[in-house]
Amino acid sequence: MAALEIAGLAKAFDRRAVLHGVDLSVGTGALVAILGASGSGKTTLLRLVAGFERADAGTIRIDSEIASGLGVHLPPERRRIGYVAQEGALFPHLSVADNVLFGLPRRERRDRRRAAALLALTGFPASYAARGPHELSGGEQSRVALARALAPNPRLVLLDEPFAALDASLRAETRQAVAAALAAAGTTALLVTHDQAEALSMGHEVAVLREGRLVQVARPETLYRRPADTALARFVGDAVILSGHAAAGAVRCSLGRLTLAPGMPEGPVEVLVRPEQIRLVPLGELADARARVSGVTFYGHDASVFLVLCEAAESPEELSARVAGHMCPRVGEEVGLRIEGPVTVFGPERRDLRSRRADGASGQKGG
Amino acid sequence: MEQAAAPLTFAEAGRTASGRRRPRRLLLAAAAAGPLLVVLPLGEMLLEAARVDPAQLLRLLWRPLVGELLLNTIGLLVAATASAALIGTAAAWLVERTELPGRRFFAVAAAVPLAIPPFISSYAWLSLSPALEGFAGAWIVITSSYYPLVYLPVAASLRGIDPAIEETARSLGEGAAGAFFRAVLPQLRPALLGGILLVALNVLVEFGAFALLRFRTFTTELYAEYRTGFDRPAEAVLALVLLFFCLLCLIAEIRVRGRASYARIGAGVRRPITPLALGRARPAVFAGFVALIFATLGLPLGMILYWLTRHGAAAVSPAAVSASALLEATLSSVGLGLGGAALTVILALPLGLLAARYQGSLVTLFERAAFLGQGVPGIVVALALITITIRTVRPLYQTAATLVVAYAILFLPLALVSVRAAFMQAERRLEEVGHSLGLGWPGVAWRIALPLAAPGLGAAAALVFVSIVTELTATLLLAPIGTNTLAVQVWADTSTLAFAAAAPYAATMVVISLLATWLLARRFGATRLFQR
Numbered sequence: 038m039a040a041l042e043i044a045g046l047a048k049a050f051d052r053r054a055v056l057h058g059v060d061l062s063v064g065t066g067a068l069v070a071i072l073g074a075s076g077s078g079k080t081t082l083l084r085l086v087a088g089f090e091r092a093d094a095g096t097i098r099i100d101s102e103i104a105s106g107l108g109v110h111l112p113p114e115r116r117r118i119g120y121v122a123q124e125g126a127l128f129p130h131l132s133v134a135d136n137v138l139f140g141l142p143r144r145e146r147r148d149r150r151r152a153a154a155l156l157a158l159t160g161f162p163a164s165y166a167a168r169g170p171h172e173l174s175g176g177e178q179s180r181v182a183l184a185r186a187l188a189p190n191p192r193l194v195l196l197d198e199p200f201a202a203l204d205a206s207l208r209a210e211t212r213q214a215v216a217a218a219l220a221a222a223g224t225t226a227l228l229v230t231h232d233q234a235e236a237l238s239m240g241h242e243v244a245v246l247r248e249g250r251l252v253q254v255a256r257p258e259t260l261y262r263r264p265a266d267t268a269l270a271r272f273v274g275d276a277v278i279l280s281g282h283a284a285a286g287a288v289r290c291s292l293g294r295l296t297l298a299p300g301m302p303e304g305p306v307e308v309l310v311r312p313e314q315i316r317l318v319p320l321g322e323l324a325d326a327r328a329r330v331s332g333v334t335f336y337g338h339d340a341s342v343f344l345v346l347c348e349a350a351e352s353p354e355e356l357s358a359r360v361a362g363h364m365c366p367r368v369g370e371e372v373g374l375r376i377e378g379p380v381t382v383f384g385p386e387r388r389d390l391r392s393r394r395a396d397g398a399s400g401q402k403g404g
Numbered sequence: 405m406e407q408a409a410a411p412l413t414f415a416e417a418g419r420t421a422s423g424r425r426r427p428r429r430l431l432l433a434a435a436a437a438g439p440l441l442v443v444l445p446l447g448e449m450l451l452e453a454a455r456v457d458p459a460q461l462l463r464l465l466w467r468p469l470v471g472e473l474l475l476n477t478i479g480l481l482v483a484a485t486a487s488a489a490l491i492g493t494a495a496a497w498l499v500e501r502t503e504l505p506g507r508r509f510f511a512v513a514a515a516v517p518l519a520i521p522p523f524i525s526s527y528a529w530l531s532l533s534p535a536l537e538g539f540a541g542a543w544i545v546i547t548s549s550y551y552p553l554v555y556l557p558v559a560a561s562l563r564g565i566d567p568a569i570e571e572t573a574r575s576l577g578e579g580a581a582g583a584f585f586r587a588v589l590p591q592l593r594p595a596l597l598g599g600i601l602l603v604a605l606n607v608l609v610e611f612g613a614f615a616l617l618r619f620r621t622f623t624t625e626l627y628a629e630y631r632t633g634f635d636r637p638a639e640a641v642l643a644l645v646l647l648f649f650c651l652l653c654l655i656a657e658i659r660v661r662g663r664a665s666y667a668r669i670g671a672g673v674r675r676p677i678t679p680l681a682l683g684r685a686r687p688a689v690f691a692g693f694v695a696l697i698f699a700t701l702g703l704p705l706g707m708i709l710y711w712l713t714r715h716g717a718a719a720v721s722p723a724a725v726s727a728s729a730l731l732e733a734t735l736s737s738v739g740l741g742l743g744g745a746a747l748t749v750i751l752a753l754p755l756g757l758l759a760a761r762y763q764g765s766l767v768t769l770f771e772r773a774a775f776l777g778q779g780v781p782g783i784v785v786a787l788a789l790i791t792i793t794i795r796t797v798r799p800l801y802q803t804a805a806t807l808v809v810a811y812a813i814l815f816l817p818l819a820l821v822s823v824r825a826a827f828m829q830a831e832r833r834l835e836e837v838g839h840s841l842g843l844g845w846p847g848v849a850w851r852i853a854l855p856l857a858a859p860g861l862g863a864a865a866a867l868v869f870v871s872i873v874t875e876l877t878a879t880l881l882l883a884p885i886g887t888n889t890l891a892v893q894v895w896a897d898t899s900t901l902a903f904a905a906a907a908p909y910a911a912t913m914v915v916i917s918l919l920a921t922w923l924l925a926r927r928f929g930a931t932r933l934f935q936r
Contacts, residue, residue: 087571087575088574088575089571089574089678090678112574112579113571113574113575114574114575114576114577114578114579114582115577116575117577118575119575119576120571120572120575120576122566122568122571122572123568124566124568126566126568126569126571126572128569128572128573128587128590128591129591130590130591130593131590139573139576139586139587140575140576140577182572185572185576186572186575186576188576189576189577195575197568
């Protein structure tokens with residue numbers, strides 16, 4: 038059963054269309070990440086579901102109840118949703134406990150044990166209850182905001198880029214805590230983000246929104262390995278795109294003859310190779326191609342290595358590999374390249390769906 | 405081994421052992437001038453009161469008159485602060501949070517009444533109906549003149565509250581009203597309270613409006629005492645009671661402002677708010693707002709225009725207006741305004757620099773003393789200066805110089821706010837860069853600090869200028885004999901019910917005030933103006 042069912046949802050601001058007929062279904066207990074660049078309409082989508090904005094067309098059902106539809110607009114306070122705003126939006130005049138209990142009926146608000154239990158769910162000791170919001174770190178504020186959203190047992194929790202303002206170190210930790218709390222509560226959740234790592238690591242499914250259209254809804258692995266088009270391939274991670282010719286389960290390109298993933302088109306194609314698929318091996322070992330190292334960006338745990346192919350018929354637009362930090366070669370060194378795992382290719386019609394309708398969205402689902 | 409001394413900026417003299425920067429002695433001395441001037445009339449009044457025999461003092465305090473004045477003052481204080489708080493908050497919420505048609509116009513129109521002095525509003529209401537004398541008129545005039553003191557900070561505060569706060573409250577099951585009362589109103593409390601205290605302070609120090617409306621308060625009584633006999637002990641006691649209440653309000657206001665306001669937690673891009681639909685209430689709310697603007701702006705301006713078109717003889721008391729008298733009064737007002745603004749800004753300059761750059765007990769003391777000026781009624785300053793000049797510096801009695809000093813005492817806080825903010829914006833680092841490029845402190849002051857602070861200093865001067873042009877009390881008591889300003893003329897003609905005669909003076913004054921305020925608001929935004 039779907040906890041959230043969106044069909045044909047459209048919204049325009051000042052006659053500028055922001056969402057064009059979005060369809061999305063979120064199963065009970067699932068966490069779906071809406072991934073999109075700024076201006077893609079992802080926040081508008083969330084605000085329509087919350088009821089902060091009125092849809093121009095389409096329907097939104099929450100637990101089969103129509104929240105938005107022809108002539109129907111349930112105000113936010115009657116949708117039984119939880120909302121975690123950017124930076125938490127804690128009430129600055131209330132303590133942590135009073136923030137968490139805000140949405141409960143007046144009688145239940147006096148129950149301090151309830152607050153303690155809710156705080157424990159998001160990983161806080163009871164001693165936090167009396168603190169003021171300004172005494173919390175950014176990550177703690179997001180977690181309190183989640184506890185507050187979960188308190189009245191919402192049917193659906195909406196998270197609007199809750200981690201965007203956090204430091205990188207806090208972000209990973211807070212993401213984990215939030216995912217754990219959502220899983221423990223068993224609540225259906227919709228997470229809006231522009232950060233692909235966040236969407237891939239947190240979402241059970243990721244829905245990619247581009248210019249107001251859903252281009253792909255898929256499990257994170259599928260989205261990363263078999264994106265709907267080349268633009269999407271670049272959006273969800275670093276990508277090396279080469280032209281090639283596919284036939285009989287393999288594709289020939291400047292990196293040699295590579296194994297194709299199943300169900301790929303044949304003929305002239307574009308090949309997607311992820312940088313971490315490219316292994317650098319010493320010259321002389323078995324390799325698909327030879328290249329010279331033109332540059333290195335060292336991160337510590339790993340490194341990006343930029344490569345120029347030695348005997349390329351045509352020079353590829355960009356070739357980079359990801360290697361473990363301790364395996365980092367020197368600039369100018371010649372290395373052999375070996376491509377690991379099958380690759381994905383795009384036929385001419387799937388190179389970029391930017392200007393076309395998102396026909397591939399449902400087809401790719403569940404990959 | 406030789407240690408290089410850290411470069412000093414033009415205002416500092418060196419470092420103390422603890423490493424804290426220490427201001428130059430010259431700067432300290434210059435900064436002290438303003439606070440000393442402010443303390444002068446206060447000290448005079450206290451000395452005067454101390455000379456009164458304690459038994460007589462008690463007798464003077466326990467008079468039916470004092471009781472009546474207290475009752476009047478407190479009654480109006482309660483009524484006016486309540487109405488101003490209600491109207492100011494409602495107006496701010498409607499403008500900032502709803503789909504009220506014409507919001508942008510109303511946002512400005514709700515701030516403009518501050519530019520019209522209450523005695524002008526009194527003139528307008530009184531010329532409409534003499535029945536408005538007394539409490540009712542005083543209440544209307546004070547509310548309509550000073551509700552912007554609540555509106556402006558509350559609106560600014562509303563703009564500062566993350567809309568996500570209201571949305572979150574909605575998602576947690578509260579309706580629009582519930583979200584306002586449970587999530588928004590508690591955060592408006594500092595702004596609201598600060599505004600209320602400013603309204604209260606203005607009620608306490610107001611003189612012209614109450615005198616014209618024949619509503620007796622401490623200020624009007626002080627004036628009457630001065631006119632009838634100069635009974636020093638009685639005067640001192642009344643001034644003392646008035647000062648007590650003023651300082652109470654002032655201290656409370658400073659504490660409210662000082663307490664950590666609920667700052668937004670975290671920083672980031674804030675979404676513009678989705679304004680609330682008013683639905684069926686829309687026409688009624690719109691009509692209500694139009695009525696408010698009409699009562700607070702339309703009516704005063706309309707009455708002035710009405711009387712402008714009447715012949716001088718048409719009013720209750722006939723009086724002639726000549727163009728030369730109008731010109732003379734305008735020139736006097738502008739001249740005094742320029743002189744007062746210049747002196748006030750010169751006094752505020754070193755003090756503002758000191759306050760922006762240094763901390764320490766002496767700096768705090770100077771600043772607080774200067775801000776006392778805000779809580780000293782014009783009538784008390786004027787009476788004290790009269791006493792001082794008569795007793796000790798007779799040649800200065802009833803001269804323009806004394807009047808300009810009175811202005812400086814009254815408006816130093818106003819200038820100080822802008823000047824300090826201007827120096828805060830001009831970063832110290834930029835001065836350090838100046839030193840690194842080989843400038844000495846005069847060069848840094850002249851070529852870096854002053855140009856950076858110039859817009860703020862200009863704003864300070866303009867604010868003081870407007871305040872002086874619309875000031876009545878001190879001008880009335882201290883203006884040299886034969887000097888007629890716009891404010892004094894309006895007062896004189898209205899007192900004798902010569903409404904048509906007063907109109908040209910009132911119109912000129914309002915035009916100057918509105919023009920200057922408009923220029924300031926355009927340049928610096930309306931919120932800065934609510935400090936007055």
